[in-house]
Amino acid sequence: xxxxxxxxxxxxxxxEAAFILASAGEQARVLAGGTMLIPAMFRGEHRPLHLVDLKxxxxxxxxxxxxxxxxxxxxxxxxxxxxxxxxxxxxxxxxVSGGVTGGRQLTGQATFxxxxxxxxxNSEAPSVAVALGATVDIFGPAGRRQMTAADFxxxxxxxxxxxxxxxxxxxxxxxxxxxxxxxxxSVGSWPITTATAVLVTGTGRVRVVIGAAxxxxxxxxxxxxxxxxxxxxxxxxxxxxxARTDVLAPAEYRRAVAPIAARRAxxxxxxxxxx
Amino acid sequence: xxxxPQPSGDPDAPPSRRIRLVLNGGEADELIEDRMxxxxxxxxxxxxxGTHVGCNNGxxxxxxxEIDGRIAKSCLVMAAAADGCSITTxxxxxxxxxxxxxxxxxxxxxxxxxxxxxxxxxxxxxxxLLDRERDPSEEQIRTALTGNICRCTxxxxxxxxxRVAAERARG
Numbered sequence: 001x002x003x004x005x006x007x008x009x010x011x012x013x014x015x016e017a018a019f020i021l022a023s024a025g026e027q028a029r030v031l032a033g034g035t036m037l038i039p040a041m042f043r044g045e046h047r048p049l050h051l052v053d054l055k056x057x058x059x060x061x062x063x064x065x066x067x068x069x070x071x072x073x074x075x076x077x078x079x080x081x082x083x084x085x086x087x088x089x090x091x092x093x094x095x096v097s098g099g100v101t102g103g104r105q106l107t108g109q110a111t112f113x114x115x116x117x118x119x120x121x122n123s124e125a126p127s128v129a130v131a132l133g134a135t136v137d138i139f140g141p142a143g144r145r146q147m148t149a150a151d152f153x154x155x156x157x158x159x160x161x162x163x164x165x166x167x168x169x170x171x172x173x174x175x176x177x178x179x180x181x182x183x184x185x186s187v188g189s190w191p192i193t194t195a196t197a198v199l200v201t202g203t204g205r206v207r208v209v210i211g212a213a214x215x216x217x218x219x220x221x222x223x224x225x226x227x228x229x230x231x232x233x234x235x236x237x238x239x240x241x242x243a244r245t246d247v248l249a250p251a252e253y254r255r256a257v258a259p260i261a262a263r264r265a266x267x268x269x270x271x272x273x274x275x
Numbered sequence: 276x277x278x279x280p281q282p283s284g285d286p287d288a289p290p291s292r293r294i295r296l297v298l299n300g301g302e303a304d305e306l307i308e309d310r311m312x313x314x315x316x317x318x319x320x321x322x323x324x325g326t327h328v329g330c331n332n333g334x335x336x337x338x339x340x341e342i343d344g345r346i347a348k349s350c351l352v353m354a355a356a357a358d359g360c361s362i363t364t365x366x367x368x369x370x371x372x373x374x375x376x377x378x379x380x381x382x383x384x385x386x387x388x389x390x391x392x393x394x395x396x397x398x399x400x401x402x403x404l405l406d407r408e409r410d411p412s413e414e415q416i417r418t419a420l421t422g423n424i425c426r427c428t429x430x431x432x433x434x435x436x437x438r439v440a441a442e443r444a445r446g
Contacts, residue, residue, distance in 0.1 A: 001311055001312065002312070004289075005290060005310070006289070007309050008292075008356070010355075031353070034352065038312065038351050039333055039350075051353065053353070053355075055356065101422065102333060102334070102421075103336060103400060103419075103421050103422020104400060105333075105336060105339055105346045105347050105399075105400070106333055106348065106422055108345045108347065109347055109351060109352075187421060188334075188421065
């Protein structure tokens with residue numbers, strides 16, 4: 001039982017959802033998979049009076065077009081792991097989705113887009129979305145708009161949504177090869193630090209994004225894939241001023257392992273490019 | 276099925292609604308509060324107490340049910356969101372006459388249960404695995420069990436029971 005007089009809404013079109021969200025203002029939360037939000041409400045960390053379920057809006061599309069992959073707000077990790085088109089055109093998304101723990105009960109319900117929208121620092125989807133150069137598709141009372149995931153993620157648990165707005169999908173350009181490294185205590189634990197490495201299209205440069213180490217992902221570019229540890233330590237050390245301390249690890253640990261995670265992600269990118 | 280006291284008409288009462296389910300093959304409906312989790316509705320409104328309240332955090336799996344053919348942790352589902360769904364609970368795994376399913380028989384034979392609190396999760400993920408894999412490896416079985424916690428630490432016998440169930444199903 002959730003404490004408080006919560007009211008559940010299941011709108012069946014986008015405009016109705018935006019209207020309810022706009023009317024309820026800060027007293028409303030959006031429900032997609034619910035695997036992050038519902039336990040947080042149970043613990044009393046969120047106390048909304050209105051819950052707007054997206055399940056009636058048809059936001060289930062998962063498509064790999066010529067140049068883009070579009071992930072609807074209700075697409076689960078299980079679908080992203082099983083979809084042959086995603087596996088072929090976006091192996092990083094399939095790999096990260098396949099690494100989510102909690103069993104098939106959880107991966108069949110939790111959504112990649114929901115994880116981006118919750119922007120919990122320990123989660124993986126926000127930093128992967130930034131690394132891929134993803135665009136967030138937003139619907140609200142004023143219609144549709146888009147913004148980059150990097151701009152959308154503004155702080156610990158905070159995203160750049162205006163009153164009445166919600167995310168309908170996320171689109172990313174294809175990346176045939178990527179490298180990914182996740183450092184964590186055990187199979188079932190949240191990540192302590194992640195690193196994603198991708199080629200920046202048309203430049204020969206490499207983008208590296210460090211996740212889970214700070215409130216929002218830290219992104220930087222390197223001129224080549226073979227950056228030494230000294231370069232990675234200096235670059236990440238300068239960018240990661242406010243490393244996080246939580247029950248999993250102190251800030252010093254995160255600062256120490258982030259360059260190592262980055263190097264491992266670069267190594268994996270190199271292997272995948274050669275493959 | 277337990278009934279709920281009629282709404283008092285109190286404007287300060289928590290929002291509520293009647294939800295309709297296909298529950299273990301039969302139609303059922305009950306009045307629930309919008310703020311109820313599915314696990315609590317199943318236990319306290321529909322009277323099916325085999326679905327257990329464990330961690331309330333999606334970690335332990337003791338509240339696992341099947342919703343429209345997909346296994347889910349019912350502490351992560353709002354009861355109102357399940358309106359119109361077909362749900363199988365642990366009570367629906369046995370035959371209608373109460374005899375155990377072959378998977379449950381295998382758990383019984385291998386002593387894969389101590390206190391039994393975690394069984395909804397372990398039995399549903401085992402059934403889910405065996406629906407996909409006729410001859411799962413031990414690694415596949417152990418991977419399938421992640422997301423479920425047995426605090427009697429009986430995993431060895433649970434793994435063996437699933438292997439035995441698969442073997443018997445293959446004949």
